[in-house]
Amino acid sequence: MIINFLRLILGFVEFEAKGGFPERFLNLCTVNGITLWQVQNDGVKVKACTSVKAYKNIKKSARNSGMKVKIVRKRGLPFFIKNNRARAGVLVGLSLVVFFLALSSCMLWNIEVIGNEKIKSEVLMESLSNNGVRIGVFKSKIDTIAIQNELLDEYKDLSWASINIFGTKAVLEVKENSEKPKMADDKIPMNIIAKKDGQIVLVEAHKGTNVVKEGDVVVKGDLLISGVTLNGDGSEKTIHATGKVFANTLTNINGECGVEVIGNVLKTSGNKYYLYALGGEIPLFLKCKGEKLYKGENLLKSTSGELPFGVKWEYLGEFQETEIELTENQTALLALFDCVKEKREKFKDECEVLKISYIKKFTDDKTQVKCKVSAKENIAEEKEIFVE
Amino acid sequence: MKLKPTKEEIVKGNIELYGNKQIIVDGCKGVIDYNEDYLKLDLGKIILKVTGRNLVIDSYIYEQVDLKGEIVSVEFMN
Known part of the structure; x- marks a missing residue:
């Protein structure tokens, strides 16, 4: 395959030889260093292929074996160029395509980042770009080791980084540090109290004494897990109580929106x-x-x-700032958006929203929305025990 | 009677046969007779005769003959 391709690039001739002694002709060609291929002898004439340079020396072998040689066909790039000299545009275009392909294969076409979880791919791509790794740069100009070290210096969260170039694709593979677990400061004595009103559904006391049980109703500030425990001899000691207390809670969220608002209107x-x-x-x-x-x-x-x-x-x-008068439905919707935004902030972790209900109140100049969010959430909050 | 060939003999007269479609012969001193149906090669002390149909010498270079076609038989003659 490769040999045939090279033969086409360098050019070759198909010829036929008649009369004389074909075997002697073949032997003389080999002795004289003339490479032949696709040799066919049909009894009348010998057909074969040889390179352009070798064909110039073939006459001596043909004469010594009594054969007459004649070119049947000329093939390959040199002959193609010679035949198409008049069509210079095609040849220039072809040369440009080959040049462009050769040039672009020396450049980066794709960049991929793998192995990252905490640091965003876009951020790492930006750093790579600042360090000269971007689409269109020459691969030979990329100093992978220096860039790897630069990335490790820039991002302390990275423990390992490697840039591999596969063809026209650069792959940045990273490993991130695992975070140190936070060590609880258990020297300060603490109680666990309720940060919201609610009905207890689950108590998980890790350290300390349970004060409440499932089904109890608590108000904000009530003691849930006590940091005061009894020793074996009946004396008391204070510890840092830890744990989670889940309760069904009810939270009110209010949102409002005026009838007239100033908004940015897209003009052009x-x-x-x-x-x-x-x-x-x-x-x-x-x-x-x-x-x-x-x-x-x-x-x-x-x-x-x-x-x-x-x-x-x-x-x-x-955009142009314009005063807009909203309909009741529009104001209600915007007020509801306010509520949803606040709800998202309040109910982030360790909570399950069970039900949301709302009521709308329209006045002349604004619309108010009152939401009631029923949720199951962790209401435990630490509070220091002051010992005199 | 000499059974084992010498290393030199093995290197000089190496023949590779790929099914009945291709035969590569190393150490060929010359072509004795050739047409579409058979090929006789001079291997020094012996002559190799390959018979078949549509035989084409795919390459003949540096004492190596690469013959393609439908090979029917391979014979050694003294």
């Missing part, structure tokens, strides 16, 4: 297009007004992923 808009190739962008516009609102890209795809060729675009727009 347009798209800016760029032709994208190997990290470079060629603008396809003359002048565009407005600030960039969002951007997108349509890249060519192959079986192994996206290629660094395609079209990128930016959506542009200009």
